[in-house]
Amino acid sequence: LPGSFPYLRGIEANGNAWLTEQTVDLRFVDSDALDSLLQEFQDHELGSVRLIAGEKQLGLAKEMLQKIKGPCFLDIRGPLKPWADILGSAGSNVRPGCDPLGELAENGYSVEGASSLAADLDSAAEIIKKNSVAVFCVRGDRFICAGADHPTSIALILSSAAYYVSELLGRGLSLEQSLGAIHVRHGISSSFFPEIATLRATRYLWSQIAAFFAGKPMEGDEEPWKKAAALYQSTETSLFEISALDPYTNLLRATTQSISAVLGGSQRHTVHPFNLITDGEDAFSRRMARNIQNLIRHESYLQQVADPGAGSYYLENLTDSLARRALEEFQAWQSRGGFLEALQSGEMKKRLSEQLDASLEKVGSRKSVYVGVNQYPSMGEQVATRRFDPYKGAWSEGVPEQKDSAGLRLARASSGFENLRIHLQTISSTMGFRPEILLIPAGKLTMQRARAAFAQNFLGCAGFLVEDPGSLGEVSEATEYLKKRFAEENHILGLVLCSSDEEYGALAEAILPIAKNKDIPVLIAGNPAEKDELLSKGIAEFIHLKSNVYATLVDLQKRILGSSVEVSRS
Structure with a gap:
């Protein structure tokens, strides 16, 4: 049942209440704007x-904690010890959280980092003994941004949390204190049902791990450690x-992500402003972020139903399957020494990098389709060349240089396509015009129109100006049209x-000599059986459903512009 061990259906017995949360990063925010933010x-x-x-x-x-009267989550970065006095005097509305093990993973293992981790564990034990507060927040969102799939993310969260509990027990804390010190944070993707299952499976597996620490069976009477295992x-x-x-x-992505979080039983949820990367957020985008949750709360009434997913065979089956896979992976990590050993050996970084x-x-x-990024791009969009890196909290101009990192590689799915667009805009500015790619639709009408639409969508993902002249009729008419266009001033x-596949041979034979005189590449929209023959005649590339859009566009930029971005997209 909801609210009862092992908490598969949530830690609340009545309803599905959650807190709408917004973030203020004191490391980068303008201190003069803090009062107006709090007022907002x-x-x-x-x-x-x-x-x-x-x-x-x-x-x-x-100073901020004194001004905030409602619930507050204090996300501590860096050493924990300096915060001891503040946490001791903070009100019950403040929930702190640090993740020294996760920071060590993000920055890369080092002797100094390991020493700092030990000091943080000592500080945490002292703070918990004095104040009985939850101290650790395992940031699973970090693993998602580093590439982890759902089972791996859950396994690493559990491995990290188990490490903290084990270390606290070793420092003299009770099992109830140690379990109560753990808080988990997830980054929610657009995989709607798997994300719901992730939150449910994480709670259930954590209850199993708590039972292991207690040395007790999952079944049986209610005991204090079971209450503390409510994750x-x-x-x-x-x-x-x-x-x-x-x-x-x-x-739109944030809406589906937020519904997943709520249905999965999140206790507090943050929607990042939609313009975080381009503008670093503003009052309008913060309002939109709040209203996504307001709609879910006040128009969908999801807060009034405990475990809204109950009774769904698909969701129950998915949760069970995901829990089994995550448990197997967790046990594999633990059998090889646990989180810290996987981090020190480089195995974790290697695994996440592969994923x-x-x-x-x-x-x-x-x-994986991202509308506006790798599918259905906004053709005339001018991409902001100045972008905010949410991982570093810093602005960058243009296409950033690729650098190796000692720690986890944190990435965004769209960054590669953004770099393609920015690179083309930069080159266009130098050239004084936007490079144009001309479509040559000829032959069978249904095939030429379908492939023209496909090509326009494909090439638009790199920011090229794609001109579709409409049906040009037969091969001879297409040839005459192209000669006429080249006789005019053009880019x-x-x-x-x-x-159609069967007409490409004749069309290529007529068009290639004209293009060769202009020294420009000719592509074919499609994947005809006679590819080798067409390549030998001078066709540069074939674009089709099986193409890697990003890699193809990188290569095309190099052919047309003489340069492109690095293939790495992290």
Whole structure:
């Protein structure tokens, strides 16, 4: 039942209440704007404020905590010890959370980092003994941005949380104190049902791990440790999926992500502003972020139903399947020494890097569709060349240089396509015009129109100006049209033939000599059986449903512009 061990159906017995949360990162925000931000939150009855702060912001955080009267999550970055006094005097409305193990993973294992981790564990034990507060927030959102799939993310969350509990027990804390010190944060993607199942499976598996620590069976009478095993979970819309391209689509993604979080039983949820990457957020985007949750709460009434997913065979089966896979992976990590050993050996980084590459490959080949990014791009959109990096909290101009990192590679799905568009805009500015690709639709009408639409969508993802002249009739008419166009002033730097497979031979034979005189590449929209023959005649590339859109566009930019971005998209 909801609210009872092992908490598969949620930790609340009645309803599905959650807090609408918004984030203030004290490390980067303008301190002069803080009072107006707090006033904005109070005016709109915000459920919770999340303050992110490091040691340098300790004084500012203390001042803010005194002003915030409602629920507040204090997300501590860096060493924990300097915060001991603040946490000791903080009100019951403040829930702190640090993740030194996760920070060590993000920054890369080092002797100094391991020493700092040990000091944080000592500080945490002392703080919990004195104040009985939850101290650790395992940031699973970090693993998602590093490429982890759902089972791996759950397994790493559980492995990290189990490490914290084990260390606290070793420092003299009771099992109830140690279990109660854990809070988990998830980054929620647009995978609607798997995300609901992720929150449910994480709660259930954590109850199993708690039973292992207690040395007791899952069944039986209610005991204090079972109550402490009720895992508090907060969520946020995934930074991996937020895009600078066609940014209003972020509102749509955030809506499905938020519904998943609520249906899964999140205790507090953050929607990142839709323009976070391009503008770093503003009052309008913060209002839109709040209203997504207001709609779910006040128009869908999801807060009034405990475990809204109950009775769904698909969801129950998916939860069970995901829990089994995550448990197997968790046990595999633990058998090899646990989270810290996997981090120190480099095994974790290797595994996540492989999964990240696989995720980005799916984005590049459109197996994972992001509207406005790799499918249905806004053709005339000018992409902001100045972008905010939500992982570093810093602005960058143009296409950033690719650098190796000692820690986890954190990425966004759309960054590669953003870089393609920005690179083309930069080159266009230098050239004085936007490179144009001309479609040559000829032959069988149904095939040429379908392939012309496909080619326009495909090439638009790189920001090319794609001209579709409409049906040009037969091969001879298409040839005459092209000669006429080249006789006029133009900025055509590439051609795409759009026809049926059986007509490509004749069309290519007529068009290639004309294009050769202009030294521009000719592509074919489709995947005809006679590819080798057409390549030998001079066709540069074939674009079709099986193409890796990103890799093909990188290569095409190099052919047309003489340069492109790096293939890596992290």
